[in-house]
Amino acid sequence: MEQKHMLKVGFVGLGAMGEGMVSKLLTAGFPVVVYNRSAGKVAPLLAKGATQAGTPRAAAEASDVLITMLSNDAVLERVTGGEDGVLAGLASGAIHLSMSTVAPDTSRKLAASHTAQGAHYLAAPVFGRPEMAATKKLWICTSGDVAAIERVRPVLEAMSQGIFSFGEDAGAANIVKLSGNFMIASCVEVMAEVATLAEKNGIAPEAVLGMLTSTIFACPMYQRYSSLILTQDYEPGFKLSLGFKDMNLIQSVALKSETPMPFLSVVQQRFLAAMAEGRADQDWSSIALNSRADAGLPYARFA
Amino acid sequence: MEQKHMLKVGFVGLGAMGEGMVSKLLTAGFPVVVYNRSAGKVAPLLAKGATQAGTPRAAAEASDVLITMLSNDAVLERVTGGEDGVLAGLASGAIHLSMSTVAPDTSRKLAASHTAQGAHYLAAPVFGRPEMAATKKLWICTSGDVAAIERVRPVLEAMSQGIFSFGEDAGAANIVKLSGNFMIASCVEVMAEVATLAEKNGIAPEAVLGMLTSTIFACPMYQRYSSLILTQDYEPGFKLSLGFKDMNLIQSVALKSETPMPFLSVVQQRFLAAMAEGRADQDWSSIALNSRADAGLPYARFA
């Protein structure tokens, strides 16, 4: 176990998720060098023992494992490529651990470019909100070179409560992550439809969803999201625009692999309608409002 | 607590669910008189202490609480009405506890006809499969006259692990029950789409659903139905034709209350397609096969 702490970790992308993840890595004893475009997020982590790099490339040069945690495919590609990018800094045999939610084809393309330079690219997207990152409660999906995954396992363990591997195709873990997000969006939609039906029939939605999420659907996702739907608390935990992006990414996978997914079509329509109304910055669970609108109910449940 | 055992219980409808429910009532010490159209199911319950009535009316005459547990609205109406029916036998103040999954309007109509005769009709549909009935693990939704519900609470407690009340409208509990079944069907559909997408992308569906149902969707419904989908074990626990009936019932509620429900439309299409193929007698989770067919996969995953 001593040995694992020998891995030097670089981290690029200190959003709400990244901060908690770096903290847990430091807690576990890993040396961590961080890079972030905006400096503000860096200071607290330096105080906890991290060091700072001036470019993604510099962070990669100082690391055995370079983690990226970024908002979308374009940012990942920009940070990875170019003269100051991650790939330019990775030593032979070094590992790029890509934890962002991106398209599987982005992972496959980057895996190929890394392999061409003697480095490794692993997809390792996560399930969990910022507070779960801060408390080591993330779930991690991985795919890519199996030996490389084994080498970074101690790093993954320091940030999560569970790790699941999906084989050598670098894109596989991204498909799993997108599938999970689709399932969450679907659980929001189905509860929104039921809540609306209840309200239109004079039954308290709290009673219906309260019963169902404490019995046959007693699991964290149903409980968390039924609460958001019922209280209409749409402060963003995960922005609607990002959820929309993910639905579009999984649909691209569906189109390419010739897989009809009618529930996905419905959910995508909901995101589209919410985006069209200018609700991109609400929490993605606010797609529940569209169910109300369609049924002639005012958005606000409480005056 | 002595007092509760004074309630005499009648029970009409000894299907797979009814048998277990009567057993639990007998275990709890209630005197139970049973009626069933076909005699075969009665003998084991007589051996456990039940007595037998020759008609639904006779069962009602001998009871403070008459329970019906029947397959659909038409059977319930037939058993309730007419010269030999339940309503003809109910004493003033006696209670008809209607535990079948039926339309809310059926409950409302029967509630009115019972009230007109000085009796009570309560809707009390249940969640749970036969093995849950046999082990007192049912969940019960109730609605109707609140005082009457309180009187039958000991009876409900003898059969269940939890009771949820939804107010005075006799139809309310039926809407909740139908909503729950819609949510289950939706959870089957979403997992079917994800399993198909995985398979078409070279990822083992077992790995994807295994991960998701042990983490963010770790609840009994997801675990049970992912298992059925993955093993393609479509021996009927709950027949597809009954699920189809329930989707049609909830859609009637949606149409009447002017509530658009796009997920419900998708699920209803799935049931329609499965019915059209002659799969009415499979388990309702076999709607998952349609997702495979649409994606060009053979029905059988394993040769």
Place this chain on the structure above:
Amino acid sequence: MEQKHMLKVGFVGLGAMGEGMVSKLLTAGFPVVVYNRSAGKVAPLLAKGATQAGTPRAAAEASDVLITMLSNDAVLERVTGGEDGVLAGLASGAIHLSMSTVAPDTSRKLAASHTAQGAHYLAAPVFGRPEMAATKKLWICTSGDVAAIERVRPVLEAMSQGIFSFGEDAGAANIVKLSGNFMIASCVEVMAEVATLAEKNGIAPEAVLGMLTSTIFACPMYQRYSSLILTQDYEPGFKLSLGFKDMNLIQSVALKSETPMPFLSVVQQRFLAAMAEGRADQDWSSIALNSRADAGLPYARFA
């Protein structure tokens, strides 16, 4: 041709359609006896030569062919049955020509009850708006006893520009009529989607629909309804609530015959949303507004 004028015609139901139809019958020389619940509509027809009956039964008693043109199944059944109803007045061999848009099962049930009394029931629903009725431009679908259809052909010819027969099953013509209405609603929906897409991309919907409905979709339905969509003239030609009823009727046919119809599901959702907003009395083409709402556009195109 002399002979056809020998047929005495009764007519029950003087709505916007009925008035024009009776006028054409009178113009063609048929003796017509009319019945209407509200007297106001009757006077102008009496002035043109019609006579008046005090009950549907009386109108039937005075007729070889009794036509009903009513708003829905319930009204048709009420007018047909009972002591003062049509069926009570029909002589042996007389024909009830049912021109309302109703469910095929309603026609089948009524056909059986007529046959039992030695009379005939024919379904003969029409396509066309009131101004088409007034100008003998209706299209008529018929089904039922073929010999009876031949006998009433002169009557049908007096009201229409074309007659199409669909066999002995009395319900068949109703299915065709409902199918046509579904196709019209679908043509509204597809043009609404295209108009909205154009507007959101800075292209004049008038230009897009103008081109398409003058070239590859140059037919009356597309031209009429594109005009209504573009001008947002939703004065009722055919009420949205009636369109909703028809979509529900055809869906019942689809459910019973196990026929998945995904476009129908979409259209039905649109009608539901419009009904939920209180737009039951607009023209049914106003379902186009929902497409705008979903896309974040204001209902009114012109300030």
Place this chain on the structure above:
Amino acid sequence: MEQKHMLKVGFVGLGAMGEGMVSKLLTAGFPVVVYNRSAGKVAPLLAKGATQAGTPRAAAEASDVLITMLSNDAVLERVTGGEDGVLAGLASGAIHLSMSTVAPDTSRKLAASHTAQGAHYLAAPVFGRPEMAATKKLWICTSGDVAAIERVRPVLEAMSQGIFSFGEDAGAANIVKLSGNFMIASCVEVMAEVATLAEKNGIAPEAVLGMLTSTIFACPMYQRYSSLILTQDYEPGFKLSLGFKDMNLIQSVALKSETPMPFLSVVQQRFLAAMAEGRADQDWSSIALNSRADAGLPYARFA
């Protein structure tokens, strides 16, 4: 009119459409230089008076107006760019008339690159099948620089029965073309649903569609496609894979412009299912088969 024949025309892409279009240009007296990747298609046109170029660039160098008629965006971009491409050969002020069905963003990108070199790019996609190209029956949508459109009008007139302009945005005509294809696919879907419903209810689909397409839907699209659906003649006039491409292109427009289009989602599912079954090379109207499959009917109507 003399003047128009002074325009020298280049033509790249001699598919089934291109052949007929070049013939009509020659008939109208335009000098035409053609380029095609495979030589076979060229000979008959040389015999009619065309000349041949060795590269797209050479064709452009010899032309005032260079027409491209290619199968998709990637081919168009490949033929346009590079050392031997169209753009390298266009003189200052020359016009690239892009008649392929491509994404609006492809047109916008190419318009910008042409403008940067002093040339013009116009989008001018067409409606019509090969036999319509051969008989000058095409309909043309145009967008881009208005003065340039006026200059090429004689060329457009030589190939079509009508020209419709959609303004300065080069992508606009592509959106109109994709919208038209979506409307055609929707007309196939709605007729497929109606034909299936009829068949499952014992009514001849020929009778139902025959009536509706000779009355309220009496327009060429409905008549042509109902005939294909009824006879199940799926020899490709327009390949299913190309229709699928177009549905995906228009969906990209819808996603980018935040426009929910539920009918499009349904149609896209149909194409996906057909592609998944390996029917990419059938005529696109064979999506009608999926309606049959969902309803439990065998694909082949006639043994």
